[in-house]
Amino acid sequence: MSGWVIRRFLQMILVVFGVVTLAFVFAFLVPANPARMVAGPQASPAAVASIAHQLGLDRSTWSQYWSFLGRLVHGNLGISFVLQGRTVASEILRALPYTAFLAVGGVIWEVIIGIPAGVIAAYKPRSFFDRFATLGALFGLSAPPFWLGLMLIYFLSYRWSIFPLNGVGSPLIWYMILPSFTLGVGGAAFYSRMVRTTILQVLRSPFIEFARLKGMPERTILFRHVVRHALIPVVTMLGMDLGYFLGGVLIIESIFGIPGVGQLAFASISTLDVPMITGTVMVAAIFMVVMSFIVDVAYTFIDPRVRLNRGQ
Amino acid sequence: MINLPENELDFGIAGSEPTMLGQPNFWRRALKSLMHDGVALASVAFIVLLVIVAVFAPWISPYNPVQQFANGLSPVGAPVGPGSHFLLGTDSAARDVLSRLIYGARVSLLVGVVATSLASAIGVVVGAIAGYAGGIVESVLMRLTDMVLSFPILLFCVALIAVTGPSTRNVVLVIAFAYWTYLARVVRGQVLSLKEREFVTAARTLGVGHIKIIRKHILPHLMPTIIVYATLGIATSILLEASLSFLGIGVPLPQASWGEMISEGQQYFQSAPWLLIAPGVALILTVLAFNLAGDWLTDLLDPATREGR
Amino acid sequence: MTQTSTLLSVRDLSVHFRLRRGPKDSRNVRAVDGVTFEIAKGQTLGIAGESGSGKSTVARSLVQITRPTGGTIYLDGSDVTSLKGRRLKEFRRRMQMVFQDPYDSLDPRMSVRDAIGEALSVSGLPGPRHDETVEELLRRVNLPASLARRYPGQLSGGQRQRVSIARALAVNPKIIICDEAVAALDVSIRAQVLNLLKDIQHDTGVAYLFISHDLSTLRFMADQVAIMYVGRVVEYGTSDEVFSRPLHPYTKALIAAVPSVTTRGRTRLKLSGEPPDPGNPPSGCPFHPRCPEAVDQCRLTRPELGTTDEGQSVACHVVLSRHGRDATRQVSP
Numbered sequence: 001m002s003g004w005v006i007r008r009f010l011q012m013i014l015v016v017f018g019v020v021t022l023a024f025v026f027a028f029l030v031p032a033n034p035a036r037m038v039a040g041p042q043a044s045p046a047a048v049a050s051i052a053h054q055l056g057l058d059r060s061t062w063s064q065y066w067s068f069l070g071r072l073v074h075g076n077l078g079i080s081f082v083l084q085g086r087t088v089a090s091e092i093l094r095a096l097p098y099t100a101f102l103a104v105g106g107v108i109w110e111v112i113i114g115i116p117a118g119v120i121a122a123y124k125p126r127s128f129f130d131r132f133a134t135l136g137a138l139f140g141l142s143a144p145p146f147w148l149g150l151m152l153i154y155f156l157s158y159r160w161s162i163f164p165l166n167g168v169g170s171p172l173i174w175y176m177i178l179p180s181f182t183l184g185v186g187g188a189a190f191y192s193r194m195v196r197t198t199i200l201q202v203l204r205s206p207f208i209e210f211a212r213l214k215g216m217p218e219r220t221i222l223f224r225h226v227v228r229h230a231l232i233p234v235v236t237m238l239g240m241d242l243g244y245f246l247g248g249v250l251i252i253e254s255i256f257g258i259p260g261v262g263q264l265a266f267a268s269i270s271t272l273d274v275p276m277i278t279g280t281v282m283v284a285a286i287f288m289v290v291m292s293f294i295v296d297v298a299y300t301f302i303d304p305r306v307r308l309n310r311g312q
Numbered sequence: 313m314i315n316l317p318e319n320e321l322d323f324g325i326a327g328s329e330p331t332m333l334g335q336p337n338f339w340r341r342a343l344k345s346l347m348h349d350g351v352a353l354a355s356v357a358f359i360v361l362l363v364i365v366a367v368f369a370p371w372i373s374p375y376n377p378v379q380q381f382a383n384g385l386s387p388v389g390a391p392v393g394p395g396s397h398f399l400l401g402t403d404s405a406a407r408d409v410l411s412r413l414i415y416g417a418r419v420s421l422l423v424g425v426v427a428t429s430l431a432s433a434i435g436v437v438v439g440a441i442a443g444y445a446g447g448i449v450e451s452v453l454m455r456l457t458d459m460v461l462s463f464p465i466l467l468f469c470v471a472l473i474a475v476t477g478p479s480t481r482n483v484v485l486v487i488a489f490a491y492w493t494y495l496a497r498v499v500r501g502q503v504l505s506l507k508e509r510e511f512v513t514a515a516r517t518l519g520v521g522h523i524k525i526i527r528k529h530i531l532p533h534l535m536p537t538i539i540v541y542a543t544l545g546i547a548t549s550i551l552l553e554a555s556l557s558f559l560g561i562g563v564p565l566p567q568a569s570w571g572e573m574i575s576e577g578q579q580y581f582q583s584a585p586w587l588l589i590a591p592g593v594a595l596i597l598t599v600l601a602f603n604l605a606g607d608w609l610t611d612l613l614d615p616a617t618r619e620g621r
Numbered sequence: 622m623t624q625t626s627t628l629l630s631v632r633d634l635s636v637h638f639r640l641r642r643g644p645k646d647s648r649n650v651r652a653v654d655g656v657t658f659e660i661a662k663g664q665t666l667g668i669a670g671e672s673g674s675g676k677s678t679v680a681r682s683l684v685q686i687t688r689p690t691g692g693t694i695y696l697d698g699s700d701v702t703s704l705k706g707r708r709l710k711e712f713r714r715r716m717q718m719v720f721q722d723p724y725d726s727l728d729p730r731m732s733v734r735d736a737i738g739e740a741l742s743v744s745g746l747p748g749p750r751h752d753e754t755v756e757e758l759l760r761r762v763n764l765p766a767s768l769a770r771r772y773p774g775q776l777s778g779g780q781r782q783r784v785s786i787a788r789a790l791a792v793n794p795k796i797i798i799c800d801e802a803v804a805a806l807d808v809s810i811r812a813q814v815l816n817l818l819k820d821i822q823h824d825t826g827v828a829y830l831f832i833s834h835d836l837s838t839l840r841f842m843a844d845q846v847a848i849m850y851v852g853r854v855v856e857y858g859t860s861d862e863v864f865s866r867p868l869h870p871y872t873k874a875l876i877a878a879v880p881s882v883t884t885r886g887r888t889r890l891k892l893s894g895e896p897p898d899p900g901n902p903p904s905g906c907p908f909h910p911r912c913p914e915a916v917d918q919c920r921l922t923r924p925e926l927g928t929t930d931e932g933q934s935v936a937c938h939v940v941l942s943r944h945g946r947d948a949t950r951q952v953s954p
Contacts, residue, residue: 018459029475142600147592247464269474288462510726517684519713532730
C-alpha cells in the first residue's frame with residue numbers, strides 16, 4: 001500500500017517538474033524582450049542591458065533554469081513586469097480567495113443539482129422527470145458557459161434585478177451565486193448522466209438481486225447499496241473539478257468581473273507579463289496535479305477493488 | 313467542463329464487439345437505426361444542414377458578412393433589431409447578423425473538424441504506440457500526456473495563442489494540441505486489452521510484423537471509439553473555438569465567429585438581446601447535435617451500452 | 622525412437638516471472654520450472670494438468686510469446702530459444718499454434734479468406750494465388766470453399782476452430798501446438814475435430830504438442846504423455862504406460878477422476894483441495910498436501926524426475942523408492 005502511494009507521489013513530483021519546465025520553456029517562446037518590458041519603451045539600450053543583467057537574462061539558459069528552479073523551491077515566482085514592484089506570488093495570493101470561493105461554489109452546485117437529478121432519473125427511468133433531466137443535462141452540456149452566464153445576467157440581474165450585475169462586494173456569497181451556478185451547470189449535467197448510468201448498472205448487478213430476494217425494501221437498497229456505489233467515481237471526479245476550477249475560471253471570472261486567478265492570468269497574457277503568465281499557469285497546473293494525486297490515493301482507500309487492480 | 317467519458321466513466325466502448333464497420337450490411341443497419349431514433353435523425357439532419365450552409369455560405373448568405381450598411385444602425389447609432397430587411401438584425405458595426413451567423417458556421421465547422429482530425433491522429437498514434445509497446449515507451453508517453461492534461465485546457469490555449477499570435481491556423485493547432493490527450497488515454501487502454509486478445513497472439517505466432525498487426529488487427533477495432541470521440545471532440549472543439557473567440561484571441565477579426573459575435577453582443581445586450589441570442593442558439597444547437605450524434609454512434613457501434621444512457 | 626527422428630527437444634525449460642499481487646505483495650512465480658521433453662516427427666505429445674500447472678505457459682514460451690527465462694529449445698537440431706528478427710519470423714513458420722478460444726483467436730473484423738491469407742502472405746505466397754490456396758486449405762479441414770467470404774461471427778465454434786487449423790497449416794509447420802484446442806467445443810464436434818487433426822497428421826506428418834486438461838482427449842490423441850503439476854513434469858512416458866499403469870499419485874488421482882478411463886476394481890483416489898498457488902508453492906513435493914501417500918521426506922525435499930522399472934519417469938519419493946532404478950538421474954530419453 002504505502003509503496004504504491006510513494007510511487008504515485010514520485011510520479012506527481014515528476015509531472016510537477018515537467019509542468020514547471022514547460023512553463024520555463026514557454027517564457028522563452030514569448031516574442032518579447034523582458035528587459036525592454038521592465039525598463040519601459042523609452043529606456044536607453046544601456047538601461048535595458050543593465051536590467052537584463054539584473055534579471056540574469058545575460059546568463060546561460062541552463063543557469064537561468066537552475067536559478068528559476070531554486071527560486072521556485074522558496075515559493076518565489078518572480079516579479080511582475082507590468083504591475084510595478086509586485087511579486088507574482090502576492091498577486092496570486094490576493095486573487096486566490098475569490099477563485100477558491102467560486103470553485104467551491106461551483107462544486108456545490110454540481111453536487112446539489114447533479115446527484116439528486118441522477119438518482120431520481122435512475123430510480124424512475126423513462127418517467128417524465130427522467131426525460132426532463134435528460135433534456136436539461138443535454139442543454140447544460142451543450143450551452144457554452146459564457147453564453148449561459150450572459151443570459152443569467154441579462155434576465156436575473158438586468159431585467160429582474162434579483163442579483164448584482166457584476167463585480168464583487170459584501171456579502172461575497174451574494175455576488176457568487178450566479179457565477180458559481182454558471183460554473184457548476186456543465187458539471188451538474190455531466191454528473192446527473194453519470195450517476196444515472198452507474199445506478200442503472202449497479203441495479204442490474206447480482207448483489208442487488210440478492211438484496212431484493214432477501215426482501216430488503218427498495219428504498220433501503222437504493223440508498224444503502226446503490227447510491228453509495230454510484231457515488232464513489234463521482235466523489236473522486238469532483239475532486240478533479242475542484243483542482244481544475246482552482247486554477248482559475250477565466251471566462252466566468254471575466255463575464256462576472258471577479259478579480260480571481262483566471263482574470264489575473266488573462267490580463268497578464270494580454271500584457272505579455274511573462275512571470276505572471278508562467279506563475280498562474282504553473283499554479284493552475286499544480287493544483288490539478290496535486291488534486292489528482294489526492295483523488296487517486298483517496299480512491300484506493302474508498303474502493304478496495306482499485307487497490308488490487310493498481311497493483312498489477 | 314469537457315464533456316467526455318473519461319476512464320472512470322468508460323461507457324463500455326472497449327471490450328464488446330460492436331457492429332462491424334465495413335462489413336456487409338453495416339450501412340443498412342446504420343440507416344435503419346437512424347430511422348428508428350428521432351432525436352438522432354434530427355441531429356444528423358441538423359449537422360448535414362449545417363455543412364451545406366457552411367459550404368455554400370456565399371450563395372446562401374443574404375449579404376457580405378463584413379459589409380457595414382449605411383442603414384444598419386438606428387438614428388441614435390444603435391443596432392437595428394430583426395426585421396424584413398435584416399432578418400436577424402444588425403450588430404453594433406452595422407453588419408448583418410444572419411450573414412455573420414452563416415459565415416460563422418464555416419469557422420466553427422472548419423475549426424471543429426480540422427482540429428479534431430489532427431487531435432485524433434496524434435491521440436491514436438500516441439495511445440496505440442504507448443499501449444502496444446509498453447515499458448519505458450509507455451511510461452514516457454503517458455507522463456507526457458498527464459502533463460498536457462494537467463494544464464487547464466482553456467488557459468493553456470490562451471497562453472499558447474499569446475505566444476503564437478491569433479490566427480485560424482493557430483486556433484486549430486492549439487485546440488488539437490490540448491485535445492489529443494483524451495483520445496491517447498482511451499486508445500491506450502483499449503490497445504492494452506486488445507493486444508492480449510488471442511487473435512493478436514495468433515498473428516504474432518504467425519510471424520506477422522508489429523506494424524502490420526497494429527494496422528490490421530488493432531486499428532480496425534479502435535475505429536468505433538475513434539469515431540465516437542471524434543464526434544464528441546468536434547463539439548468540444550467548437551466550444552473551445554467559441555470561447556477563444558469570445559476572449560478575443562480566436563479567429564482574427566473581421567471574420568465572423570459565433571464566439572466573437574457573443575463577445576461583441578455582450579456590450580449591447582441590454583438594448584439588443586438578439587446579438588446574444590442568435591449566435592448562442594446556433595452554438596447550442598450545433599454542439600447539441602454533435603453530442604447527440606455521438607451518443608447515437610456509441611449505441612450503434614457498441615451494443616453493450618444501449619441500456620442506461 | 623531414434624535420435625534422427627527427434628523434431629522438438631526441450632531441455633530444462635523455465636519461465637519465471639515476478640507477480641505483483643498488490644502494492645506490497647510481489648513475488649517470484651515459477652510458472653514453468655525445469656521442464657524437459659521431446660517430440661518425434663509425426664508424433665503427438667500430450668501435456669495434462671490442472672489450471673495453474675503451467676501447461677499453457679509451456680506452449681506460449683515455445684512459440685516465444687512468453688520468453689523463456691531458462692533452458693533450451695531445439696527444433697530440428699538447432700537452438701531456437703532466443704531468436705530475434707528475421708530468424709524468429711522464419712522459426713515461427715515451423716511451429717504453429719491453435720488456441721483454446723475459437724471466439725477470440727480469429728479477428729472478428731477479418732474474413733476467413735483474409736485470416737488465412739495473412740498467414741499465406743507471411744509464408745511468402747504471392748497475393749494472386751491466395752484464393753486458390755485458401756480454398757485448398759478449407760477443403761483440407763473439411764469446410765466448404767464458400768466459407769471464405771464469411772466473418773468469424775457467422776461461423777460456429779467448430780467451424781472457427783477448423784479455420785484456425787487451416788490458418789496454422791497455411792505456413793506448412795513442422796509442429797502444431799494445440800492449447801486446449803477442443804476444450805471449448807461440444808463433445809460431438811470435439812470428436813470430429815480430433816479426427817481431423819489425426820487425419821492431417823497422417824497425411825502431412827506434422828507433429829502435435831497437445832495440451833489439455835481432459836485425459837480422455839489425450840489418451841485418444843497422444844503417443845507420449847507428460848503430466849504437469851505446479852510448473853513441473855511429475856510423470857512422463859508413453860500414452861500406454863501412463864494411462865494403463867499410472868505411478869504418480871497425482872496421475873492416479875487424475876485418471877480416477879475421469880469415469881470413462883477408470884478401470885473397475887481400482888481404488889478411486891479422491892483429489893481433495895485446490896492446486897497450490899504457483900507463487901507460493903508448498904515445501905518439498907508440491908503435491909504433498911493433497912497426496913494420500915505422502916511420507917515425511919515429501920514435506921522436506923522435492924523429488925526429481927527419475928526413471929522407473931516400468932518405463933516411465935516419475936517425480937515421487939514413494940514411487941521411486943519402490944520402483945525406481947535411478948532416482949537421482951535427470952531424465953534424458
